[in-house]
Amino acid sequence: MADVALITGASRGIGRYLVGRLLDDGYIVVGCSRKPPEDPPESDRYHHHLVDVTDEMAVRKLFSTIRRGHGGLDVLINNAGIAAMNHAMLTPLAQARRVVDVNLIATFLFAREAAKLMKKRRRGRIVNFATVATPLKLEGEAIYAASKGGVVTLTHVLAREFAPFGITVNAVGPTPVDTDLIRSVPADKIDALLERQAIRRMGTLADVGNVVDFYLRAESDFVTGQVLYLGGV
């Protein structure tokens, strides 16, 4: 029986890329997003669900469907995220709350529900998404960087709480990757950010996939509570 992976924010960007990558690796992949994928994978091992990741009841139903349909869950990729790139004084509170809800609270909600399924098999892998914006303390991204800072702390603490169940919890912190998330960021801001990396180039989808692969490897069962920032940040 193939391992089962759940990927949030699977309709596009990094999430959509990881769907393809995990399908290639033989996983049964369950993806979720608010909107249907623009380019759905052609595989009978792929199942897509339309879910708002901040809706607790909808998320619980998704996990119930996975439990009943696949018998359990092996991997959670907590990829769904939104950005808010405004000066703090120009950031509406509703937007700030939404960023925290999607980036931090939903990451917690999915990890909580995933751990309930994973603990039965005494193994599991949870991969969260951090960002270099947190350690770089990027101006203009206060609430985004703070929400992801919360994800870092969540990763550290959940790693300890879930370790007795054989579940590892790690995070990858990408540099800017050419996806919709950063499309509205001015080029000079991106250039300034790249200047602060040890390796001064944009990240690629494959760079992120490589870190995810490492966390998912069977041999990585002694690796938990780690946050790996790309680009030498």
Add this chain to the structure above:
Amino acid sequence: MADRNQIISAVYAAVDEFTESEGVALDKRLDQRLFGKEGALDSLGVVNLIVAVEEAIEDEMDVMITLADERAMSQKRSPFRSIETLVDYIAVLVDEAGG
């Protein structure tokens, strides 16, 4: 009104699963103490049992409940003290969920 016998049956099914997976023997009787004073479970044991009970209620009664909700966690007297208090609390949640 929730069917109390159906709830007890689901809780006992979860106790069976818990006993098998955790190797901690729990008696299937209403006055079996669970958590707190003279409780048979440590905090991880409670986590495991609660998750098993939520699944059993969903499977046997087709109702999705969250046992560790804000009310349960803030009550002075925890609903997780014994199987009986757990069953009582589940009955309230099932009623509220329209089950």
